[in-house]
Amino acid sequence: MKLDWLKEELTGIKNKGLYRRFSIIESAQTPRIIRGGKELILLSSNNYLGLTTHPEVKKAAIKAVEDYGSGAGGSRLTTGNIGLYESLEERIARFKDTEDALVFSTGYMANIGIISAIMNIGDLILSDELNHASIIDGCRLSRADVKIYTHGDASCIEKILRTSKHRKKLIVTDGVFSMDGDIAPLPEIVELGEKYDAMVMVDDAHATGVLGKHCRGTCDYFNIEVDINMGTLSKALASMGGYAAGNEELIDFLSNRARSFIYSTALPPPAIAAAKAAIDIVEKENPAKKLWQNVAVYKKGLTDMGMVINSQTQIIPIMTGEARTTMEAAAELERLGVFAQGIRPPTVPEGKGRIRTSLMATHSGQDIMDALDAIMVIKEKFNL
Ligand SMILES: Cc1ncc(COP(=O)(O)O)c(C=O)c1O
Structure with missing residues (x-):
């Protein structure tokens, strides 16, 4: 009934x-x-x-199970922080050319964790109308004011920023749009971020490992930098998980404040090892x-x-x-x-x-x- x-x-x-x-x-x-x-x-x-069936990726995953077992047994801040994690984060930071990185259990959790940690009531988020659901959910969780801008339209972003009185502002966009395959106009967005003192976050779920001179993603493609590089290990990197890459303070802050990071079990050892092996192959074999x-x-x-x-x-x-x-x-x-x-x-x-x-x-x-x-x-x- x-x-x-x-x-x-x-x-x-x-x-x-x-x-x-x-x-x-x-x-x-x-x-x-x-x-x-x-x-x-x-x-x-x-x-x-x-790469999910690449011999080196499979070998790394199997070895991780042999060395560490099948599951993490705890969150990163309790008992789940096996050494493999530190080396994966170091590897991601090197690959993305950032100071540091933090791995979440999924890309979805990375987006909701990052956005809800850095943005709050009274802040402003500008989000592309075709952004992924996990970005939308992160915006909702943050309780910040959210303005949706027309897909890929930098002039629409500027119109919103020009009249904003918010203290903290964030422009967030997919790097490569997951259902359309087009690329965000990141150079214009980064320029607006500078002009209006707004942070820029890019979700490189579909660009990591494939786009740009070094296959690092959208920033590599355009040869620019953003404040927050988010991406997944679950697509071209053949495993599971999401990450934030950026400067040391950002990663330190997220480790202390991103709830989807703190209150969830760490990735299983084979997933960590497979992602790291996949990055090695991206760089070695292109x-x-x-x-x-x-x-x-x-x-x-x-x-x-x-x-x-x-x-x-x-x-x-x-x-x-x-x-x-x-x-x-x-x-x-x-x-x-x-x-x-x-x-x-x-x-x-x-x-x-x-x-x-x-x-x-x-x-x-x-x-x-x-x-x-x-x-x-x-x-x-x-x-x-
Ligand atoms: C643009 C984008 N961001 C985030 C995610 C979430 O990543 P994950 O599947 O690793 O949770 C996806 C995956 O569907 C995606 O397409």
Whole structure:
């Protein structure tokens, strides 16, 4: 009786075509996966560099289990702070070219922890309208005033900053937008941060390991610096976790004030070791080079079939519009041998459903050609 409302809510979600089910994958995150007993091309993974199955990454994870066991057994400030952590944070700071870094258990927890720790009632946050949900939740938790600016629009940011009387201000943006694959106009944002004394935070979840001369992310791409570099270890870095990178005071402060850091169990040893090994490989082997070659081939294939591509990166959405069309097109794509996630509201705005395709460095030329053939079929069938 008390829980009857759940049934009604679920019916409402189903009627709007927004009901979500788990997709079960029966293999590793490789370019070809097994799902429902069938081999499919994986065209939606965040394992951009294919490092989750790299022998060195697997070896490091296995050794960490052998040396330290499967779990951390406590939070970082209690018993969970094994030595591997210090070396990972040192490695991240070196990789991101910052003074220091702090690892959180997920990217989501990093965003809510960082933003709610540094911003408070009476402060002002300027947040891009397409920022990731974890940034939005961090803004809400902070209880600061939040102004949403038009996607990627520096003039909109300036208009807000010009009239702000807030003492502390923060501009926060995804570096690479997770559902569109475009890059934030960071040089303009950093300039505005300087001009109006506003801190700048970039979420490099989808840029770390792939973008820029040294694959460090968006700041490396533009050759600029921001106050707070946030990123994840869960995508190109083939593991689990999030991080804040910046100056020593920032990291010291977050270690003392970020609640999602303090009150949660530390990452398990294999996750820490795998992330560190992945950073070593990014620097030693530059797997992103092959990723960008694959992106170029794939984009050319799509534009040759008449599709308009706004993405600048490895995330390339195929716009499908309504939620129902999105899911039908994704299902058809799967029947044709390609697994890519259909994305509906609330993850994207109403009417802007899409199939989120993304490339991996480990995709072969044949994988890409086969995927393009299947996309051509759904393009015709659904008039995309
Ligand atoms: C832009 C962005 N930020 C943060 C996150 C959260 O990271 P994680 O999955 O490691 O919690 C994601 C992942 O979906 C993301 O796309």
